[in-house]
Amino acid sequence: MLDMPNWKDVKFALFGHGYHICRFSKLLIAQGFQKPVIITHPRAEHERDIRLLGKESTYQNIFDVADKLELELLEAKSVNTKEVSDYLIKHHCNAGFSFSCRSIIKSEIISILSGKIFNIHPSMLPKERGGGTFSWRIMRGINEAAGTLHVLTEGIDEGPIIYQKRKNMVNKRPIPADMLYETFQLFDELLDTFVDDLKKNAGLNITPQNEEAGTYLPRLHTETNGAIDWTWSGDEIDRFIRAFSRPYPGAFTYVGSNIIHIIEATYEKSDSMHPYMSGRIVNASINGDITVYVRDGILNIHKIRIDDDEVKPAQYISLLNVLHTPPDIIAKSRSVVVKVSQMK
Numbered sequence: 001m002l003d004m005p006n007w008k009d010v011k012f013a014l015f016g017h018g019y020h021i022c023r024f025s026k027l028l029i030a031q032g033f034q035k036p037v038i039i040t041h042p043r044a045e046h047e048r049d050i051r052l053l054g055k056e057s058t059y060q061n062i063f064d065v066a067d068k069l070e071l072e073l074l075e076a077k078s079v080n081t082k083e084v085s086d087y088l089i090k091h092h093c094n095a096g097f098s099f100s101c102r103s104i105i106k107s108e109i110i111s112i113l114s115g116k117i118f119n120i121h122p123s124m125l126p127k128e129r130g131g132g133t134f135s136w137r138i139m140r141g142i143n144e145a146a147g148t149l150h151v152l153t154e155g156i157d158e159g160p161i162i163y164q165k166r167k168n169m170v171n172k173r174p175i176p177a178d179m180l181y182e183t184f185q186l187f188d189e190l191l192d193t194f195v196d197d198l199k200k201n202a203g204l205n206i207t208p209q210n211e212e213a214g215t216y217l218p219r220l221h222t223e224t225n226g227a228i229d230w231t232w233s234g235d236e237i238d239r240f241i242r243a244f245s246r247p248y249p250g251a252f253t254y255v256g257s258n259i260i261h262i263i264e265a266t267y268e269k270s271d272s273m274h275p276y277m278s279g280r281i282v283n284a285s286i287n288g289d290i291t292v293y294v295r296d297g298i299l300n301i302h303k304i305r306i307d308d309d310e311v312k313p314a315q316y317i318s319l320l321n322v323l324h325t326p327p328d329i330i331a332k333s334r335s336v337v338v339k340v341s342q343m344k
Contacts, residue, residue, distance in 0.1 A: 002151065002160075002204040004095070004116060010198065011092050012036040013113065015079055016099035017046060020120065020187055022060035024097060025069060031195050037091045038066050038073040039084055041102045052247045058180045059247075079103040088112050098152055107154055119152040119159065120190060122183045124166055126209040129157035131219030134179035138243040143169040145179060147186040149194055151206060156216065160206035163190050175245040218337045220244075226251040227325050227333035228262070230278040234294040238267035250305050253279075253325045255317055261305040270297040279323040288312025292323055 004010065011034045014021050025036055040046075040062055049059070066073040074087050080103060088096075089112065096117035098105060110117055122133045125148040130136075137144070146166040151159035165186045171178045197204060220226070226244040228237060228251050241262050244251040250261030275295050282298070283291035290313040292299045304313045317323075 002116070002162075002206050004198060004201075004203060006201055007033065007198045010034065010095050013039060013088050013091070013093040013096045014099065015039045015096060015103075015105065016101040017041065017049065017062050018100050019058050019060045019184060020191065021062055021097075021099035022065040023188070024099065024191055025065060025071060027191060027195055029069060031199065033195075035069070035071055037087070037093060038062060038071055039076055039079055039087070040073065042075045042077060045102075052249070058177070058184050079109060080106040084109065085112055096152070104154065104156065105152060110152065110154070115151070117152045118162070118194075119150055119157070120187055121148045121150065121157050122146060122179075122187075123157075124148060124164055125150060125157055125161060126211065126214035129214060129216040132217055134176040134183075135220050135243040135248075136217045137179065138174060138176070139239050141239060143172055143174060145169055145182040145186055147183060147190050149190045150209075158209060158211075158214070160208050162204050162206055163193055165190060173242065175242050176248060177246045180247070221338035222248040222250065222261075223252070224336055224338050225333050226261075227329050228253040228323075229325060229330050230323065231275065231295065234267040234269060234297040234299055237294055237299060238265060241265050253323045254329075255321050255323060260313075260316065260323075262301055262303075263305055263310060264303040265299050265301045267294070268298050268300070273297060281317060281319050281321050281323070284314040284317070284319060288314045290314050290317050 012028060014025060014036045017040050021038070025038070028036055043063060063073070072091060074084065076084050079101065085108060088109070093113060094116065096113045098117065098119040105117065123129070124146045128136070144166055147164065148161055149163045150161045153159040167182070167186065169178065169182055222244045228240060230237070230253070232240070241251045245263055250263045252259050252261045254260070273293060273296055277293040278295050280293045281290055282293055285291070290301050292301060301313045303310055304316065306316060
């Protein structure tokens with residue numbers, strides 16, 4: 001059992017960005033809690049999220065919401081600084097919640113909040129720890145949405161569990177945007193339950209994670225890790241393309257020396273192929289789609305991105321082209337882990 005202050009005395013510090021830090025701020029205020037304070041990364045580092053997610057229903061801008069709700073907000077490159085510690089003490093914060101915080105929150109911050117700091121993660125912990133959950137799950141062919149609300153510790157997604165929920169995806173060929181939408185519905189339910197339980201002033205039941213069952217996969221950066229390997233099977237390529245689709249920029253390959261990002265494609269199996277044929281354009285349809293041979297069938301490509309523009313592939317790719325990805329690019333894609341602070 002984790003004892004909490006009387007709910008009227010709880011003063012939250014919220015770390016991170018995105019839809020749910022905004023929703024939770026509104027929920028606290030609506031339920032009569034003290035106004036939370038916000039700690040987020042510098043405004044300039046929000047630009048990629050605004051560019052990729054700004055049109056999605058699963059995104060809200062924390063700066064706009066903080067202004068509207070008149071919340072105190074601190075921009076900090078790292079949360080593990082004296083500036084942040086002093087900020088928490090100044091505002092008498094005695095609880096915290098992380099929503100996709102870009103820093104691993106360390107013991108000093110956790111101690112200031114007396115260990116009463118929480119996190120919400122889109123998996124059934126201890127499975128799927130780490131930051132690239134949706135893309136990894138799509139690559140693996142797992143059509144499930146999940147959520148865990150847990151106590152935050154220094155270990156990555158390792159703290160005791162308070163609540164968990166899961167459900168099967170409605171879309172059987174999901175892209176990350178679908179995963180986001182259905183997962184966020186579960187998050188809404190978990191956060192509502194959390195606030196309801198705080199108002200009961202009865203403490204929070206916690207269950208330690210089974211460390212032996214834990215798995216971890218790192219955050220992915222589409223522009224680095226999204227390189228298509230044309231030696232894969234058609235189904236593997238199809239899942240990989242979906243894994244980096246909207247709201248991300250799209251898995252990428254090359255036409256000559258130029259990069260293209262594939263946003264949408266479908267695979268059809270055939271037994272009459274040869275690996276040498278993979279990546280060759282065999283048809284350009286009147287609707288602008290192109291058909292590409294893969295090792296065990298064909299891939300119909302419906303939409304690509306060139307720079308920031310989404311176009312029909314036949315506008316850019318001809319029957320004389322071959323889609324390919326250089327081996328060094330594939331090697332980098334498989335081996336490099338890009339820090340979240342480096343994502344632009």
